[in-house]
Amino acid sequence: MLTRIAVLVSGGGTNLQALIDAKKSGIIKSGEISLVISSSPSAYALTRAADNNIPSAVVSKKDLGSQRAFEQKINELLVEYKIDFIILAGFMCILSEDFTKAYPKRIINVHPSLIPSFCGKGYYGLKVHQAAIEYGVKVTGATVHFVNEIPDGGRIILQKAVDIKEDDTPESLQKRVMEQAEWKILPQAAEMISKEIAERKNN
Numbered sequence: 001m002l003t004r005i006a007v008l009v010s011g012g013g014t015n016l017q018a019l020i021d022a023k024k025s026g027i028i029k030s031g032e033i034s035l036v037i038s039s040s041p042s043a044y045a046l047t048r049a050a051d052n053n054i055p056s057a058v059v060s061k062k063d064l065g066s067q068r069a070f071e072q073k074i075n076e077l078l079v080e081y082k083i084d085f086i087i088l089a090g091f092m093c094i095l096s097e098d099f100t101k102a103y104p105k106r107i108i109n110v111h112p113s114l115i116p117s118f119c120g121k122g123y124y125g126l127k128v129h130q131a132a133i134e135y136g137v138k139v140t141g142a143t144v145h146f147v148n149e150i151p152d153g154g155r156i157i158l159q160k161a162v163d164i165k166e167d168d169t170p171e172s173l174q175k176r177v178m179e180q181a182e183w184k185i186l187p188q189a190a191e192m193i194s195k196e197i198a199e200r201k202n203n
């Protein structure tokens with residue numbers, strides 16, 4: 001049986017697209033994307049899910065009023081769709097220890113830097129690339145890691161380095177880090193972990 005994957009998103013969803021494409025091309029063999037959950041009703045990622053006939057849901061912390069209610073709703077959906085494995089792909093909300101503890105080694109995240117640089121609370125999206133350029137590092141990249149209660153603090157699964165150019169802007173760097181690193185290592189890690197979970201499930 002294939003590992004049932006939920007992808008949690010908040011925005012454009014280019015990493016979700018990389019996962020969808022990796023499923024189509026056979027890079028992801030051991031899992032299937034069974035559900036997309038967006039924290040925002042206007043995320044373009046929802047259109048990508050619809051275009052590929054993947055069920056989706058919006059779970060808004062603002063509408064639900066508390067972290068607890070937010071996580072409870074996500075959990076209900078994960079149970080309803082019999083999800084084995086959760087991928088955070090541009091999901092801009094922090095999950096509590098109660099939530100992450102319920103899915104040990106079953107949640108991964110892609111972060112747009114080489115952890116432990118430019119990570120943790122406050123480092124997300126373009127801010128990460130802006131910080132790397134301001135610091136003056138010459139190499140950055142992306143990391144896929146397990147998710148635990150410490151933001152960007154779980155065990156590292158895969159990393160890929162990307163050179164920073166003299167004239168890079170946060171936008172140009174974000175694009176290169178996505179193209180050269182995130183869209184490659186996220187599908188690879190998704191297959192690695194899906195395979196492990198599928199093997200456990202089928203034994």
Ligand code: GAR
Nearest residue numbers: 011012013014015090110112124125
């Ligand atoms: C990606 O660069 C992802 O690594 C980053 O947000 C972007 C989402 O793009 N995530 C974080 O910063 C999480 N800390 P996408 O919606 O096009 O995949």
